[in-house]
Amino acid sequence: MANFKDIKGFVFDLDGVITDTALLHGKAWHQTADTVKSEWTPELAVALKGISRMDSLEMILKAGGHENDYTQAQKEQLAEDKNNYYKTLISTLTPADILPGMDAFLKELKAKGYHLSVASASKNAPTILKGLGIIDMFDGVVDPASLHAGKPDPEIFAKGAELLNFQPNEVIGLEDSTAGLKSINGAGEVSLGIGDVQEMHEADINFTDTAQVSLANIANSSYFAG
Secondary structure, eight states: OOOGGGOOEEEEOOBTTTBOOHHHHHHHHHHHHHHHTOOOOHHHHHHTTTOOHHHHHHHHHHHTTOTTSSOHHHHHHHHHHHHHHHHHHHTTOOGGGBOTTHHHHHHHHHHTTOEEEEOOSOTTHHHHHHHHTOGGGOSEEOOGGGOSSOTTSTHHHHHHHHHHTOOGGGEEEEESSHHHHHHHHHTTOEEEEESOTTTTTTOSEEESSGGGOOHHHHHTSHHHHO
């Protein structure tokens, strides 16, 4: 167990933590599901949370029994079409789309001298951060193309700490998906889960929504306060 005074950095997931692009992802993936004639369901939408683009496509194809109906080149084109539609949707993002409390939290962290990075499965993370007007707050963004495996593998959050030149026990990772929490825990970092407490039970620290996230609330959590 880490001491709060040892924490030097924070590694952020993006979707559902800093901004809610899940709705935009859902809209784009829904279009893909319609294209391949797989039924779009709430369960499928949840299953795609925090998963890489190609793995998400495979889930959608399997949901309709279409996993063997497309060549690899066709699958890559489907993923590219989805991403192009998604990029059209995210081009509308502004600072007003930052989730409640997170703008204040980021400013608090920077004012206190903490270093920050982003560990998102999204290859569009830099574009999203620019649209939100906060890219300069981060020391680095993990390039998902450099990863050997996506979440729940620990690699992405391990790289998030490496970008900051910190040891895992000096870092808090923030996530809103169970796959992401497994990644943080596997990397040996302190995990902060945002969302339903039962769903996010593997988190060291849990807040039900982003508005609750602050340095004081983290320091006073049962994990650090004991």
